[in-house]
Amino acid sequence: MTKTHEGYFFEDYRVGQVVRHAVPRTVGAGERALYHALYPARHALYSSDSFAQACGLSAAPLDDLIAFHTVFGKTVPDISLNARANLGYAEGRWLAPVWPGDTLTASSEVIGLKQNSNAQTGVVWVRTTGRNQRDEAVLSYVRWVMVRKRNPEAAAPEPVVPELSDAVDPRDLVVPAGLDFGSYDFDLAGEPHRLGDYAVGETIDHVDGVTVEEAEHMMATRLWQNTAKVHFDATQREDGRRLIYGGHVISMARALSFNGLANAQMIVGLNGGAHASPCFAGDTIRAWSEVLDRAETGAPGVGAIRLRLVATKERGGGLRGADGKYLPHVLLDLDYWALMPI
Template sequence: MTKTNPGYFFEDYRIGQVIRHAVPRTVAEGERALYHALYPARHALYSSDAFAQDCGLESSPLDDLIAFHTVFGKTVPDISLNARANLGYAEGRWLSPVWPGDTLTSESEVIGLKENSNGKTGVVWVRTRGLNQVGEEVLSYVRWVMVLKRDPAAPAPETVVPELAKVVAPEDLVIPEGLSFDGYDFDLAGEPYRMADYEIGEVIDHVDGVTVEEAEHMMATRLWQNTAKVHFDATFREDGKRLIYGGHVISLARALSFNGLANAQMIVGLNGGAHANPLFAGQTVRAWSEVLDKAETGTPGVGAIRLRLVATNGPGAGLKGEDGKYLPHVLLDLDYWALMPS
């Protein structure tokens, strides 16, 4: 009897099944230091205790994407170890800041199943929750992945495709307790622009680029305890390349967006996202954003701005071709809400 974990295959999932993921992870200032070493992250609220205190918080929380990567990484052995592709995200909400010293765990509920017509793979939808050491929910999101079948002859489950909101409603966004931008220092934040200075439909070219190194993306994937074979094992893919974790692209693009969106301080909602094309070491990531919407929150002076963040690789303009498919230079198409001074 083998004691190793081969991962879940499509026929192993059941609607309503709840999977508690190993292993609890205590996050600390080391995560922040490594995160800022791996990505050119400069948003002031996550860089300075003094700045965060001037914004009403007890100290600087850990970057919102540290919470996302840590929670996500725990799900990989059970959800996407045998996945062919991570297809999308929806209904993501950051519900409470993560502080140095917090311990995070993850659990996922299967909310959708659909076998593909080839009979070799199927799509699994899960709602994942990240919890801290006192059972408080810090993050919740839905994602769906294409997973291999162990046995192509296994009968297909009943198809259940969940209905998901296209956008997290602004009134459902959670504003961290105490957050206030009354004492916000725009000079120290890096740019003078508040939400009122942005127009819906405005496109911002973030100008800078980052060339991805093999060692950096593998270090990042280890940091998040993401065990997907495609990120580590050069023999797993026919082309002998290690595929760069899509979350690495998210963090690179978010960090690049500082140039033009320095005051979009906290990600609080994830409306949707697609990893459009693969990225490999040696390639250069660039990014641009489009302002999709703006909303006031229940906290005076704190606005919510809805942004489309697009990461690209190499020359090319546009997002999708006439066939509706992403163009080859597009890596990431992410739709999210962030908080900024209104």
């Protein structure tokens, strides 16, 4: 009997199935240091204990996307090891800060299945929850993945396509206990712009760019214990190129967005997202943001800003062509909520 795991294929999933993912991961200050080395991340709340304490927290939590990547990485062997593509995200909420020393685990429930017309692949929808060592939920999100079939002749399941919200209601966003921007230090944060300084419809060019290197993206993907074959094994693609993990693009774009959005401190909601085009080593990632909405929260001095973050692999505006499809230079289209001082 074989002792190796080839991953799940489309016909292995059932709606309602719950998968507990291996392996628990204790995260610490090392993850923060390496994350900030891999990406130009500079948001003050995640960089400085004293800044975080002045905002009512006990210390600086780990970056929101460290939590996302760690939880996501747990799911890969069971959900996307045999994936053709990670298609999208919805209904994501950060439910509690992750602190150095926390141990994260993850589980996923299959909430939808639909075989594609080619009978070679199908789409799997899962709702993933990350928990800490106290069994407290720290993160929840839905994603859908195109997964290969082991046997194209296998019977197709009855299609179940979940109904998902277009956006997380700002009333459902979770503000960390104690967070207070009433005495927020804009000088130390790096920019003077408050929530009221941003207008719905405004776009911000984040100016800078970073060229992706093979070594860095593979190091990042290993850091998150993401085992997807296409990120490491060049023989998995006909063009012989390793595909950059989409989360690497998300973190790079988020870090680049500091220039113009330095006070969008904490990501607390993920409304939707699409990896529009593949990214490869040698591509230069640039980013721009569009302000979609603003909202109040119940925390002192804390507002929420809804942003569309777009990553591209060359200069130039535009998102979609006349046919409604993403333009070839667009890598990422991400819709999220962040907390910002009022």
